[in-house]
Amino acid sequence: MGSLKAIVKHPDELYPMIKLKIASKHAEKQIPPEPHWAFCYSMLLKVSRSFAFVIQQLDVELRNAVCIFYLVLRALDTVEDDTSIPSDVKVPILEAFHRHIYDVKWHFACGTKEYKVLMDELHHVVTAFLELGRGYQEAIEEITKRMGAGMAKFILKEVETVDEYNEYCHYVAGLVGLGLSKLFYASKLENLAPDTLSNSMGLFLQKTNIIRDYLEDINEIPKSRMFWPREIWSKYANTLEDLKHEENSVKAVQCLNDMVTNALLHVEDCLKYMSALREPSIFRFCAIPQIMAIGTLALCYNNITVFRGVVKMRRGLTAKVMDGTKTMADVYGSFFDFSCLLKSKVEKSDPNATKTLSRIEAIQKSCVESGLLNKRRSYMLTSQPRCNSALIIAVFVLLAVIVAFLKKKMP
Known part of the structure; x- marks a missing residue:
C-alpha cells in the first residue's frame, strides 16, 4: 500500500519503475549457461541487485571482469565481517586472499545466508577468474592483495581519527575505485589512469553506506565493528x-x-572523474x-x-x-x-x-x-499528481498485469 501511495504522489515515477522491473527481469534471464558463470551471475543478483543492474549494461568482456572483481571482494569482505573468526585465523586469510583466487581447491567456510553460499562455492568464482584476460587478472589480484592487507590492519585497531577513517575507507572502497579504473583501462574502452579521483569515487560511496547503516550495524548480534571515527562522534x-x-x-x-x-x-573529485x-x-x-x-x-x-x-x-x-x-x-x-x-x-x-x-x-x-x-x-522537486488518483491506480494495475505477462513471455 505504501508503494501505491508513493506512486499517486509521484506519478512521473511510475513509468521508470515499470521499465526498471522489465529490465531486471530481462537481466535475470541473461545468465550464461556455463555452470561457473551461471553461479557468478546468479550470486551477483543475490548479494547486490542494484549493482547487478548497472553491471549488465557493460560490454560483455568488461562485464565478466567486473562481476568477478565484485564477487572476489565480496568474499574477502565476508571473511572480514565474520565476527566468529578469531583474529589470529582471520588476519592470515585476509593477507593471503589474493593467492587463493588462483586455487580452485581452496576453501574456507564462513559468513551467513547467501554469503555462506558464496564462500562454500567459491571455486566457481575462481574458475571464472582464471578465464579472464591476464590484464584483468593482474588488476584484480593487486587490488585484492592491497585490500586484504588493509583489512588485516584494521582488524586489530579501532577507527580513532578522521585520517584513519579515510585510510580504512581507502582500503575497503577507494581501492575498488582504483581497481575499476584499472579494469576500464584493461578493456581499452577508457584511458583513465587510476588516481586520487578514483579513490574519491570509492570513499564517497563507502562513507554514505557507513552513515546510512548506523542503526543496523550498532544493533547487529554478534556486535558488528563500527567505523564512525571517534574524533567526530566523541564531540x-x-x-x-x-x-x-x-x-x-x-x-x-x-x-x-x-x-x-x-x-x-x-x-568535486567524483564529478571530475565522471x-x-x-x-x-x-x-x-x-x-x-x-x-x-x-x-x-x-x-x-x-x-x-x-x-x-x-x-x-x-x-x-x-x-x-x-x-x-x-x-x-x-x-x-x-x-x-x-x-x-x-x-x-x-x-x-x-x-x-x-x-x-x-x-x-x-x-x-x-x-x-x-x-x-x-x-x-x-x-x-516533488512531483504533483496531474490526473485523477483513481486513474493513476488503474494505470498502475494495468501495467502490473503487463509486467506479469512479459515475465512469462520474455525469452
Missing part, C-alpha cells in the same frame, strides 16, 4: 551507542550532520551509484530516523535516477538538485552549519560552471 556522546537513545537526539543529529559534511568533501569518462555504459555504471549516494546523504542529513530506522531513497525515485541518467548533464543536474535539498535542511544552530554550507556551495559552483544545468532533469 557529541560518551559512546557511539549513546547516539541511538532518544534523550541524545539533538547531539545525535549534530553528529550525523558532521559525518555527512565530511562525506561531501569527495563530491566528466572524464567517454564510454556510455561505463559512465552509467559509475554515475548511477554516485547519484544514489548524494540523494541518500540529502535524505539522511538532519534526520533522526537514521538512529531509529531505515533511511533510503524511495523505489520510484531510484528507478527515475536509473532510467534518466545518460549524460553528464544528468549528473550535474541531480547533484545540484540533491545539494539544494540538503542546503534547505541546514539549520543555523548546527555547529557545523558554516562548514556544511561551504561544501554545498562548492558542489553547486562545480555544477553551474559546467554550463549543463539548463539541460538537467529534476530529481529533487
